[in-house]
Amino acid sequence: MSTTTSPGEKNILVSIEGLSFRYPDSQRPAVKDVSLEIGEGEVVLLAGQSGCGKSTLLRCVNGLIPHMYPGDYRGSVSVGGLKVAETPMSMLSQRVGLLFQNPENQIFMFSVERDVAFGLQNLSVPREEMRSRVDEAMRLLGVSDLALRAPHELSDGQKQRTALAGVMAMRPRLIILDEPTSLLDPKTALEVVSLIERLNRELGITFIVVEHRLELLIPIADRLVVMDGGSKVMDGVPRDVLADARVEAYGVSVPPISRLYNALSKEGVRLPKVPETPEEMAEELNGL
Amino acid sequence: MFWLTGGFVFKRVVSPFNKLDPRVRLLVALEFFVLSLLASTISAVALVLLAILLVAAVAKSLRRIGRTVAFSGLFAVFIFAVNLLFGLGLLVAILYSFRFLAIVSSTSVFFVTTSPDELEQIMKWMRVPRDVVFAFVTAVRFIPVVMLDAFQIMDAQKSRGLEFEKGSIVRRVRNLIPILIPLVVNSVIRSGELAEAMESRAYGSTPKPTSLYGMRLMWYDVAVVVGSLLLSSAATLYIYHPVSFQV
Amino acid sequence: MTALSDVSLTVAKGETIAIVGENGAGKTTLVRHANGLLKPTKGSVLVDGVDTRKTTTATLSRKVGIAFQNPDHQLFSESVESEVSFALRNFGFAEDLVSRRLDWALNFFGLEQYRKSSPLVLSGGEKKRLTLACILAWDPDVVVLDEPTVGQDSIQKEKLAQIFRMLKSTGKTIIIVSHDVEFLWPIQPRLVVMSSGKVVADGEISKIMADRGLLEAARVTQPQLLRLYSELRSRPPSPFLDVDDARDWVSGSRARQEAR
Numbered sequence: 001m002s003t004t005t006s007p008g009e010k011n012i013l014v015s016i017e018g019l020s021f022r023y024p025d026s027q028r029p030a031v032k033d034v035s036l037e038i039g040e041g042e043v044v045l046l047a048g049q050s051g052c053g054k055s056t057l058l059r060c061v062n063g064l065i066p067h068m069y070p071g072d073y074r075g076s077v078s079v080g081g082l083k084v085a086e087t088p089m090s091m092l093s094q095r096v097g098l099l100f101q102n103p104e105n106q107i108f109m110f111s112v113e114r115d116v117a118f119g120l121q122n123l124s125v126p127r128e129e130m131r132s133r134v135d136e137a138m139r140l141l142g143v144s145d146l147a148l149r150a151p152h153e154l155s156d157g158q159k160q161r162t163a164l165a166g167v168m169a170m171r172p173r174l175i176i177l178d179e180p181t182s183l184l185d186p187k188t189a190l191e192v193v194s195l196i197e198r199l200n201r202e203l204g205i206t207f208i209v210v211e212h213r214l215e216l217l218i219p220i221a222d223r224l225v226v227m228d229g230g231s232k233v234m235d236g237v238p239r240d241v242l243a244d245a246r247v248e249a250y251g252v253s254v255p256p257i258s259r260l261y262n263a264l265s266k267e268g269v270r271l272p273k274v275p276e277t278p279e280e281m282a283e284e285l286n287g288l
Numbered sequence: 289m290f291w292l293t294g295g296f297v298f299k300r301v302v303s304p305f306n307k308l309d310p311r312v313r314l315l316v317a318l319e320f321f322v323l324s325l326l327a328s329t330i331s332a333v334a335l336v337l338l339a340i341l342l343v344a345a346v347a348k349s350l351r352r353i354g355r356t357v358a359f360s361g362l363f364a365v366f367i368f369a370v371n372l373l374f375g376l377g378l379l380v381a382i383l384y385s386f387r388f389l390a391i392v393s394s395t396s397v398f399f400v401t402t403s404p405d406e407l408e409q410i411m412k413w414m415r416v417p418r419d420v421v422f423a424f425v426t427a428v429r430f431i432p433v434v435m436l437d438a439f440q441i442m443d444a445q446k447s448r449g450l451e452f453e454k455g456s457i458v459r460r461v462r463n464l465i466p467i468l469i470p471l472v473v474n475s476v477i478r479s480g481e482l483a484e485a486m487e488s489r490a491y492g493s494t495p496k497p498t499s500l501y502g503m504r505l506m507w508y509d510v511a512v513v514v515g516s517l518l519l520s521s522a523a524t525l526y527i528y529h530p531v532s533f534q535v
Numbered sequence: 536m537t538a539l540s541d542v543s544l545t546v547a548k549g550e551t552i553a554i555v556g557e558n559g560a561g562k563t564t565l566v567r568h569a570n571g572l573l574k575p576t577k578g579s580v581l582v583d584g585v586d587t588r589k590t591t592t593a594t595l596s597r598k599v600g601i602a603f604q605n606p607d608h609q610l611f612s613e614s615v616e617s618e619v620s621f622a623l624r625n626f627g628f629a630e631d632l633v634s635r636r637l638d639w640a641l642n643f644f645g646l647e648q649y650r651k652s653s654p655l656v657l658s659g660g661e662k663k664r665l666t667l668a669c670i671l672a673w674d675p676d677v678v679v680l681d682e683p684t685v686g687q688d689s690i691q692k693e694k695l696a697q698i699f700r701m702l703k704s705t706g707k708t709i710i711i712v713s714h715d716v717e718f719l720w721p722i723q724p725r726l727v728v729m730s731s732g733k734v735v736a737d738g739e740i741s742k743i744m745a746d747r748g749l750l751e752a753a754r755v756t757q758p759q760l761l762r763l764y765s766e767l768r769s770r771p772p773s774p775f776l777d778v779d780d781a782r783d784w785v786s787g788s789r790a791r792q793e794a795r
Contacts, residue, residue, distance in 0.1 A: 108426055109429070186756040449593045
């Protein structure tokens with residue numbers, strides 16, 4: 001959570017202007033005229049029902065679209081001043097990291113440390129520097145003791161952290177996570193979330209997270225952006241977005257507490273603040 | 289099934305043999321392989337087999353390799369029977385079956401002690417193209433994952449009444465379709481996800497990727513190379529000119 | 536390495552039970568015993584009085600339908616039609632019955648329009664419904680759902696909840712393996728908590744979920760409405776089951792307050 005500067009004062013890291021993208025074998029665009037600005041150090045939560053275009057948008061930011069997936073591409077996306085469509089993946093991967101849903105399919109090597117080094121190998125980083133960056137990334141993610149372990153010897157949470165270490169070794173300023181916790185149990189999911197919070201707080205890394213289980217991310221998110229049918233339909237501070245009754249119509253899994261807040265507001269019961277956790281709501285209700 | 293594959297799957301173990309440079313291990317395994325083929329008497333092959341098992345013991349993998357040898361003993365018996373049938377004589381039959389065991393165990397010694405990452409290093413050193421190396425190493429890395437997928441698919445289809453044990457050969461082959469199609473589909477999906485992850489970590493940016501570990505020959509590597517070559521040469525000489533040792 | 540240790544569990548006809556616990560606690564291992572995919576090394580598993588070791592998975596599956604987590608591990612046919620009929624034919628249903636059950640299943644799960652389509656082109660949510668349709672087509676007495684809500688958005692989850700209510704109303708015995716406590720809470724099933732291969736709790740969900748220490752140890756989270764309930768100073772005798780419940784009580788208690 002970035003607390004020092006207000007949104008307006010931040011440097012803009014990601015700038016998406018009028019972006020539209022249609023896959024070659026599809027009739028309708030997956031992303032329609034989306035404009036979005038993300039400041040340095042922000043944690044942005046991206047939500048919406050299946051098929052709303054969130055995954056496509058993520059891939060437009062890290063460069064997989066258009067470099068790996070060409071198609072009907074309009075508008076522009078810039079990250080750190082670089083135009084994504086015109087910058088090769090070798091450079092983009094050092095600005096933007098992308099962590100996928102299934103940790104299994106992002107670990108290539110037979111040991112944790114060699115996998116963390118994978119991206120650095122591809123960038124021809126010299127061995128000494130590679131060693132120190134790998135050690136640093138493993139330390140940050142708490143997987144240093146697992147350095148020599150093989151992927152099949154790791155738990156799901158450990159695999160996810162290994163994959164994240166591999167991304168961190170590239171020293172990106174922005175990390176995008178595509179449903180990082182959906183295959184994890186709730187406690188492990190919470191651990192991943194606190195990892196994100198720590199990396200954001202200590203290193204100032206900007207995060208975009210796509211997630212269905214909003215209640216996990218809301219405590220650390222600066223913004224909630226909702227997509228529907230390829231367009232951006234809501235964008236604001238999580239509390240405010242969730243308090244807006246339209247959010248449920250967009251297929252977003254609104255946590256029970258937020259739904260309760262909305263239901264109460266409809267009945268005329270106004271709480272002083274929009275609660276983010278059950279404990280907050282209890283406090284407010286006790287005060288009534 | 290595990291008995292056969294157990295002897296060829298890498299297991300992380302700390303042993304003097306594992307400490308050797310992977311290329312040296314390859315050399316030792318090759319030497320054993322060649323000697324098994326050259327050895328022309330039963331006692332010679334038995335000696336080679338014994339030497340291999342000794343190395344397996346040093347590599348603390350005797351049980352795994354021993355099991356594979358025992359299992360391939362079945363094939364060895366088959367070879368024995370076939371040779372007898374073709375009238376090649378009892379001694380020759382025994383020789384050929386022993387030789388088979390020696391060949392299997394010499395390859396096993398290499399694969400059990402060498403990780404896919406080390407295989408990658410060897411292949412790079414041999415100047416195998418980057419993409420071929422990557423495809424090979426990734427394939428090996430995902431063997432256990434694909435096997436797990438296969439078991440889960442079988443469970444799902446068994447739970448829909450599919451019975452593998454019953455029926456004619458034709459029926460049994462047809463019953464493989466509900467297993468193979470999801471397996472292939474899953475592998476295709478997996479390849480797509482892997483490709484995205486690779487691209488996102490700049491794979492292919494350079495034809496000459498660097499690596500975290502290099503291979504450097506230490507004094508013990510050189511010692512083993514020299515020593516084993518001397519022993520192998522002596523053994524070969526003995527095989528072809530047994531007389532010279534009686535001088 | 537034992538995956539399960541000394542587990543004893545009895546499920547009555549028509550009961551709904553939920554099995555929770557972290558990944559690796561043994562939940563999936565346990566339910567695979569219900570149709571004989573796994574046989575116990577010690578002890579026994581009886582389904583409707585029949586020992587699973589004395590019969591085949593195919594026979595047991597007729598009574599116990601397990602819906603596995605990943606639809607991509609099951610779908611293989613040329614059409615949705617043949618996919619749903621697959622199990623029916625394996626179980627030896629007569630052709631006219633196959634056709635009737637097929638019609639019912641496609642209709643109920645809203646898949647009629649995809650009858651002739653390939654299952655592989657359906658969306659994630661549709662694939663999940665298709666796998667359920669395949670199982671419910673043969674009308675097993677017991678339905679086991681292995682992580683039914685993973686990766687689903689709210690609309691898909693609502694459909695699942697509807698399907699669940701239908702199953703309950705037809706008297707089926709339902710076993711749900713899930714981490715999703717928010718999905719389970721309104722259902723109020725009998726709750727079984729597993730940890731490290733053992734059953735650490737078995738009983739009323741409201742009682743068990745109120746035990747924070749137990750949940751911590753088993754790495755299970757508490758539903759939000761229950762968390763809210765436990766922090767409230769004035770509250771009804773039993774916890775809120777869903778948002779409407781909570782809303783009604785809160786506005787009701789305001790009205791009572793104002794009336795004083």
